[in-house]
Amino acid sequence: MKILVFNAGSSSQKTRLYEVQAPLPAEAPPPIWEASADWSHEPGKTELVIRSASGQEERETLPTSERPAVLKHILHSLSHGATHSIDRGEEIGVVGHRVVHGGAHYSEPALITPELKATIERLQVLAPSHNRASLEAMAAVEEAFPQARQIAVFDTAFHSHMPLPAQIYPGPYEWFAQGLRRYGFHGLSHQYCARRAAQLLGRDLASLRLITCHLGNGCSLAAILGGESIETTMGFTPMEGLMMGTRSGSIDPGLLLYLLRHSGYSADDLDRILNRESGLLGISGLSGDMRTILQARAEGNRRARLAFNTFIHRLRLQIGAMLAVLGGVDALIFTGGIGEHAPEVRAAACETLGFLGLAIDPTRNADPGGDADIASPHSAVRVLVVQTQEDWMIAEACWHLLQQRARS
Numbered sequence: 001m002k003i004l005v006f007n008a009g010s011s012s013q014k015t016r017l018y019e020v021q022a023p024l025p026a027e028a029p030p031p032i033w034e035a036s037a038d039w040s041h042e043p044g045k046t047e048l049v050i051r052s053a054s055g056q057e058e059r060e061t062l063p064t065s066e067r068p069a070v071l072k073h074i075l076h077s078l079s080h081g082a083t084h085s086i087d088r089g090e091e092i093g094v095v096g097h098r099v100v101h102g103g104a105h106y107s108e109p110a111l112i113t114p115e116l117k118a119t120i121e122r123l124q125v126l127a128p129s130h131n132r133a134s135l136e137a138m139a140a141v142e143e144a145f146p147q148a149r150q151i152a153v154f155d156t157a158f159h160s161h162m163p164l165p166a167q168i169y170p171g172p173y174e175w176f177a178q179g180l181r182r183y184g185f186h187g188l189s190h191q192y193c194a195r196r197a198a199q200l201l202g203r204d205l206a207s208l209r210l211i212t213c214h215l216g217n218g219c220s221l222a223a224i225l226g227g228e229s230i231e232t233t234m235g236f237t238p239m240e241g242l243m244m245g246t247r248s249g250s251i252d253p254g255l256l257l258y259l260l261r262h263s264g265y266s267a268d269d270l271d272r273i274l275n276r277e278s279g280l281l282g283i284s285g286l287s288g289d290m291r292t293i294l295q296a297r298a299e300g301n302r303r304a305r306l307a308f309n310t311f312i313h314r315l316r317l318q319i320g321a322m323l324a325v326l327g328g329v330d331a332l333i334f335t336g337g338i339g340e341h342a343p344e345v346r347a348a349a350c351e352t353l354g355f356l357g358l359a360i361d362p363t364r365n366a367d368p369g370g371d372a373d374i375a376s377p378h379s380a381v382r383v384l385v386v387q388t389q390e391d392w393m394i395a396e397a398c399w400h401l402l403q404q405r406a407r408s
Contacts, residue, residue: 001402002091003395004078004148005031006141007098008133011040011217011245013067015074016391017085017092020399026199028192028392033085035074039065040217040289046070052083067133071140092145096398097137098188098390100130100238102154104179107161109397112138112150120152126237127185128275153397158187159222159229166231166325182240184232186214188390190222191229193333196386198227200371201331209326211319214388215345216336217245217288219315223322231325233318239274243314245288248278283307290338290345312348319349329356331382340387343367346374356381 001021007014016031032053039046046062048070058081062070079086086092097112101123110116117135124131138150160183167181175181193212198205210224219242223231233241233249243249251274259265265273273282281288284307286296296304323329332353334346343365350360357380364374368385375383 001093001399002032002086003398004092004095004141004145005098005391005394005398006095006134006137007391007394008067008130008137009217011038013037013070013074013133013137014391016395017078018392018395020395024396024399028389031391033078033083035077037062037070037074039070048073050074050077050081050083052085056083058083067136068140071137072144075140075144089145090147092148094398094402095141095145095148095150096394097134097150097152098155098394099134099152100155100185101127101183102152102156103183104181106152106154107157109151109153109157109401111401112152116152128271130238149402151398151401153188153394155185155187156183158191159184159232162229162231169236180236182232182235184220184222184229185234185238186218186220186222186232187229188393189214189335189388190220190224190232192389192393193335193384193386194224194227196371196389197331197333197384200373200384200386201382203330209328209330210333211322211326211329211331212333212335213315213319213339213349214336215242215315215334215338215342218247219244219249219336219338221318221322223325225326231322233321242318243311244279245290246276246279246281248274248282249314280307280311283310290342294342294344308344308348312345315345315349316352319353323356329381331384332358333384333386335386335388340385346383346385350383353381358383 003018003020005016015035017033019032035050037046037048041047044065046065048060048062050058077083099120103123105119120131120135141150168176190212194210197210198208205227212222212224214220218238220232220234222229239247241249256270279288280293284293284304286292286304293304293307297308338345346365350358359376359379360374360383361376368374371386373382373384
């Protein structure tokens with residue numbers, strides 16, 4: 001079975017094609033075709049990389065950053081050009097989509113129907129860039145592969161069984177009854193990393209206390225006990241919690257009320273600023289990309305140094321919160337673009353955790369070489385770098401849903 005996977009980020013689009021058959025492998029297999037689009041580098045343009053299983057690779061800069069046009073180009077390349085991996089569109093039988101916000105209604109993968117699309121659109125106000133991107137991908141697939149079944153896999157699902165005290169906001173109870181609660185995000189990544197950590201450590205997942213750090217353009221932590229999420233940093237929307245690339249993370253709501261009442265800000269102004277003009281970009285004035293921040297910091301840029309230090313301060317703060325909720329930790333896990341590729345961030349985050357008996361090996365940290373334990377041999381807490389496999393998690397979820405439907 002060929003399963004095509006769409007994973008839309010706020011500034012990127014990953015598309016992967018898997019050949020899936022029983023029994024499913026214990027570790028994530030490589031895709032037989034992949035396309036990665038990134039429009040964070042230059043306004044109005046998209047950097048696109050496409051690779052086939054045979055090793056063919058194409059790199060190009062598209063003169064547009066409009067997602068529907070980029071998606072059409074990507075889907076066309078599946079069956080055309082040097083990297084093509086199918087001969088006919090009918091070979092694509094299933095398409096899985098990462099849907100960031102499923103609200104209170106969807107905690108399991110679901111076949112995409114007009115009713116489901118309406119729900120995703122209604123929830124777009126809570127995850128505007130992500131849910132809209134998923135709907136655009138669904139429309140592109142309907143046009144390119146009308147015969148394919150489409151499945152939504154929800155990023156909120158892994159956190160849907162958090163204890164009620166972790167879900168509820170301390171406002172009027174009516175908020176919670178209306179669905180105004182903490183949902184959490186990056187669930188696919190946190191779930192995969194927990195499962196992969198158990199494999200790397202040779203431990204039963206049910207016995208582990210884990211803190212997973214998904215650090216990319218969007219950032220979140222999760223406290224995972226026995227394989228279940230019991231706390232996370234993102235909440236009602238993906239804006240809560242850690243400082244991010246262009247998102248603020250948690251801010252005193254009184255500050256926002258002050259800006260509304262006394263500084264002439266509108267709700268739309270705050271939405272734009274908090275989602276697209278804050279975080280690393282807002283403090284540095286340079287970029288929301290940690291790579292740019294690290295380079296400018298090394299060159300002595302004062303605001304880049306402040307942006308980095310603020311990011312680390314808030315990361316340490318939230319790691320401490322996860323630690324308190326778990327009552328201890330067996331492994332600290334770093335994943336995502338920053339978590340996997342920025343040894344400076346990992347070292348700084350762990351610098352103050354010596355009181356736990358945690359120590360990282362500087363040589364291993366500098367070059368993990370893939371999924372690896374970068375803690376020193378005598379460390380009481382293991383520190384792992386894991387290359388997150390959200391795309392395989394989506395393909396796997398699609399497979400299981402179809403198997404369940406076939407048996408029922």
